Amino acid sequence: MSHRHTVIPATATAAALALALTSCGNVAAPEGTATGDGEIVITYNSPTEWGNYGRVLSTFTERTGIQAPNDPKNSGQALAALQAEKGAPVADVAYTGIAFAEQLTDAEVLQDYIPEGADQVSDDLRDPDGAWTTVHTGTIAFIVNEDHLDGAPVPTGWEDLLEPEYEGLVGYLDPTQAAVGYSVATAANLALGGTLEDWGPGLDYLDGLKENGASTSAQTATAKVAQGEIPILIDTDFNGYKLRDEGADVSVVIPEEGSLQIPYIVGLVAGAPNEDNGRELLDFYFSEEGQGLFAAGYMRPVIGDLPEDVAERVLPDEDYERAVTIDYIEQGARQQEFIELYQDEVGF
Incomplete structure (x- = not known):
């Protein structure tokens, strides 16, 4: 791959x-404004x-x-x-x-x-x-609804999500539109050996997720986690904790290979x-x-x-020690480069 x-x-x-x-839609002011x-x-x-x-x-x-x-x-x-x-x-x-x-x-x-x-x-x-x-x-994390894993264990790292037992269970926000989606792509790329100048490992990984049935959404998708529609959402840690407080049976996981603040x-x-x-x-x-x-x-x-x-x-703090900081201005400058590569090589 x-x-x-x-x-x-x-x-x-x-x-x-x-x-x-501009094709994202929903660029009007809030209703009733x-x-x-x-x-x-x-x-x-x-x-x-x-x-x-x-x-x-x-x-x-x-x-x-x-x-x-x-x-x-x-x-x-x-x-x-x-x-x-x-x-x-x-x-x-x-x-x-x-x-x-x-x-x-x-x-x-x-x-x-x-x-x-x-x-x-x-x-x-x-x-x-x-x-x-x-x-x-925030920090990129897996938000996992344990009630809808069909018997699979809670994943601990990026590579786990490529396994057949997680087919069709994973989602993340569209990295060509949403900042958290682009951050998911950046986190995976860095954790798997890439850099902001080399998107190869991350693109290979996201292509693998696609082949394993992953979905992407344009808008915040945490409600779909609570409903079991997306049992594993790669998103921000704080959205997972909020779901847990609201009564959903979810776990928050910082991937063992590394993550991103x-x-x-x-x-x-x-x-x-x-x-x-x-x-x-x-x-x-x-x-x-x-x-x-x-x-x-x-x-x-x-x-x-x-x-x-x-x-x-x-x-605990030791889990968050796996989440790196980067040159965020360079990350922003590289965004259009990433978008074009993603649309060409992964796409949805």
Whole structure:
């Protein structure tokens, strides 16, 4: 199952990426949105079921009276929408995986704003001019519904998922659209011997998953894990812990060969129609309460540590030592290269 991989220069423009993503669909504003009325703030890519985002935004509304609807886009769809709406912005705040940071700034869809408290975030996790700041991190993990494995054991590593006993049981988000999907591909590639300049091991692996019946989704798929439709979802650890707390019989597994930490970023949209509300929301994200709400959803805060009661309910530190950090800006610059290779050699 080997391929010859042609390395494509990582110089594709953000406009090219947006063109590739315009077919994603769902790039409209949240239903019922009104803009410019001073009583609402629109934040793209904030699904209710993603970590604790539903509670983060509802609490902000409770504190301020400003309506803050959740929005189901993924990172790629958010970028495409922001570019399409650049002449008449709809959103006030954007949230994406850090792999999209450079594309957002190159597209000039964000404006510089350093939220209150964000100066405590380490320099490598924020734009020097304030266009974006990491708000929390997660880790690529297997979310496993043990009730729907058809007798197979809980997998412990990447290679396990290629075994016949897991045929048709695995899913992950589309890596050409979703930041977490691209991070899954990056994690597998690095764990199996690849680099950001060599996608060969990862592409071979994802091709093997496809041959073993894996599925991809554009949107957050954790509900499908709870229902047993996707018994093994490769996603973020915090979504697995949340499902467990909601009563699903799931295990969270950091693959034994290695994994990847993922920073998630936020920024103020250039020309935001409710700019003051956008600033207030970003300030809330980095407040003690805001960071605590992200942490309550197992999304590791960038200011302070996981609260002790939360830390007691997650995997031990030695499991997380297998999750590496990388040059995330380079990861973002290599994204279009990866997308073209993936579409050519794997595809779905």
